[in-house]
Amino acid sequence: MALRAVIQFVDSVESRARGISDQTIYKWREKYAGMSKSDLTQLRALQDENRRLRHLVAELSLDNAAYKEIQKGKW
Numbered sequence: 001m002a003l004r005a006v007i008q009f010v011d012s013v014e015s016r017a018r019g020i021s022d023q024t025i026y027k028w029r030e031k032y033a034g035m036s037k038s039d040l041t042q043l044r045a046l047q048d049e050n051r052r053l054r055h056l057v058a059e060l061s062l063d064n065a066a067y068k069e070i071q072k073g074k075w
Contacts, residue, residue: 015025032040 012022012025015022035043
């Protein structure tokens with residue numbers, strides 16, 4: 001019990017020093033508590049790939065919109 005209180009205190013001080021709210025720390029703990037290091041690594045890789053693919057889709061959507069405008073003769 002005392003150890004948990006010390007850990008929470010240290011986390012609180014550390015998070016404030018880094019500009020992270022206590023609520024954010026608790027949400028992260030809830031979200032990532034049961035994950036192993038390899039799970040977290042895989043999650044990070046999937047998030048990075050998702051970000052990259054979203055960027056590509058956005059780029060292609062803009063290109064497609066530009067081509068449609070060119071076809072209409074509005075360019």
